[in-house]
Amino acid sequence: EIENPFEAVEIDRVFLSRAELSSPWGINMPEMPNILLFHLVLEGEAWIKFPKKTKAHKISKGQLSLIPHGQDHHFYDGSCRTMTPLFDIHRDEINSHYEILKHGGKGKESLTLCGAVKLSHPLSQLLLRGLPDIVIVKDWDESEKVWAENTFEFLFREAKKQAFASKEIIMHLSEVLVFQAIRNWFASHDDQQPFMKAMNDERLKRVITEIQKNPAKKWSTLHMAKTAGMSRSSFTDRFSKLLGVSPSEFVKGIKFDIAEKYFRVENLTIGEVSDRLGSESEAAFARAYKRIKGVSPGKIKGKTEPGF
Numbered sequence: 001e002i003e004n005p006f007e008a009v010e011i012d013r014v015f016l017s018r019a020e021l022s023s024p025w026g027i028n029m030p031e032m033p034n035i036l037l038f039h040l041v042l043e044g045e046a047w048i049k050f051p052k053k054t055k056a057h058k059i060s061k062g063q064l065s066l067i068p069h070g071q072d073h074h075f076y077d078g079s080c081r082t083m084t085p086l087f088d089i090h091r092d093e094i095n096s097h098y099e100i101l102k103h104g105g106k107g108k109e110s111l112t113l114c115g116a117v118k119l120s121h122p123l124s125q126l127l128l129r130g131l132p133d134i135v136i137v138k139d140w141d142e143s144e145k146v147w148a149e150n151t152f153e154f155l156f157r158e159a160k161k162q163a164f165a166s167k168e169i170i171m172h173l174s175e176v177l178v179f180q181a182i183r184n185w186f187a188s189h190d191d192q193q194p195f196m197k198a199m200n201d202e203r204l205k206r207v208i209t210e211i212q213k214n215p216a217k218k219w220s221t222l223h224m225a226k227t228a229g230m231s232r233s234s235f236t237d238r239f240s241k242l243l244g245v246s247p248s249e250f251v252k253g254i255k256f257d258i259a260e261k262y263f264r265v266e267n268l269t270i271g272e273v274s275d276r277l278g279s280e281s282e283a284a285f286a287r288a289y290k291r292i293k294g295v296s297p298g299k300i301k302g303k304t305e306p307g308f
Contacts, residue, residue, distance in 0.1 A: 016115045016171055017091070018100045018159050021046070025104030026076035028083035029067075035116050036128065037067035038178055039075060042156045044110025047078040048134060062152050063138050064181055068131040070116075077110070098167040113159060115174055123208070125253075126243060130186070130195045137181045144180070151177065198242035203228040207239075211251060215258050216278030219251045256292050259285075263300045270297050 021044070029037065039046060041059045048065060049056040050073050058078065059065045067073060074083050084103065092100045101114075119128070140148040155173050158166045186196055198204050207228045211219055224247050225235035239247050255277050262268045262276065271282045279285035289297045 016098050016113060016167070016174060018098075018170075019110075019112045019114055020100070020102045021077070021110045021112065022104040023077045023107030023109075024080040024082075025110075026074060026080035026083040027089065027103065028085045029073050029075050030086060031072040032070035032116055034125065035070040035118055036178070037070055038115045038117070038174070038181075039065045039067075040113040040115075040152075040155070040174065040177065042111045042113060042152065042159055044108060045078070046110055046112055047074075047076055049074045049076070050133065057134055057136060059136065060138075062149070063136060064177055065137075066131070066135040066178065066181055067133070068128045068135065069133065071133060075114070077104070077108070094167055098171070111156070111159060113155065113170065113174060115178070117175070117178060126195050126245075127182075129244065130189075131182070135181060135185050137184060141184070144184075148177075148180075195243065198239075201238075201242070203230060203235075204239060204242065211254055215255050216276060218278060219247075221247045224251075252288070252292055256289055259289060259297065260293070260300055263297060273297070 039048065039059060041061050041063055043061060045061065046059045047056050048059060048067075050071060056078070057065065076083065089101060089103050094100065118124075151173055155170060158170050158173075198208075207224050210227055211217075211224075221236060222232050224239075225232045228235050230238070236247060239250070243250060245253070259273045259277060262273045268276070270286060274282045274285035277285070279288070286297055293300075
């Protein structure tokens with residue numbers, strides 16, 4: 001039986017902000033590459049607009065919006081025309097992952113939870129690539145409606161107080177909602193997404209699973225094709241068409257995403273990571289890492305993601 005290649009998907013919590021807002025208010029949210037941003041409206045309403053686009057998206061109470069690609073955007077009350085840069089607004093830092101933000105005038109109030117998260121799974125960027133600029137969950141399926149409404153109510157209560165473990169509860173429940181929103185969108189659009197078609201292809205999924213299980217192995221395109229039970233040319237064409245990258249590029253991406261996790265989470269040395277991933281030498285690994293990631297591995301070690 002083929003294992004599910006998404007079993008290891010996790011959210012690396014980057015930051016969560018409880019925003020207490022009152023009209024007139026407008027926030028210029030900066031671009032955060034490779035970070036998924038979300039806004040959950042617990043009370044009142046909010047609007048989202050991308051600077052280069054004319055359409056504005058209304059987010060009502062109980063609705064969740066995702067900005068999957070971390071683009072810069074305006075988060076505002078719907079009428080305010082003055083956007084204050086996010087980092088110019090005073091924030092009370094509760095800990096390194098949670099803060100309280102208060103902004104605006106003396107008008108209509110809104111309460112939101114704004115988060116910046118990163119999916120740690122090596123396939124995450126390919127997964128998110130299939131999502132549009134903004135995903136708004138307005139209605140939940142009947143089977144999910146009761147627990148979703150209860151979750152929103154629970155989040156609202158926790159956000160209004162600062163009781164024991166409130167911030168931990170808010171973070172974990174927010175993670176659940178983010179995952180559910182992504183799953184819901186793909187459930188209704190998977191027929192349009194090449195990546196999801198690839199995940200439903202038993203031969204390609206077999207290859208992807210094996211690469212993740214054995215990242216240190218020297219995976220040639222021919223070896224991958226044999227694992228899939230396909231000819232080299234047929235495998236290369238299908239893989240590239242559905243995943244948007246060549247087989248060799250995919251393997252490099254997997255290796256270096258795993259390497260990043262080794263650096264950040266396990267705090268391994270460059271040499272240790274190089275050995276684990278089957279590189280010929282530490283120097284060769286470092287050069288390849290910088291070429292693919294755009295930054296040397298030494299700058300990744302111990303570094304945390306920028307958050308709100």
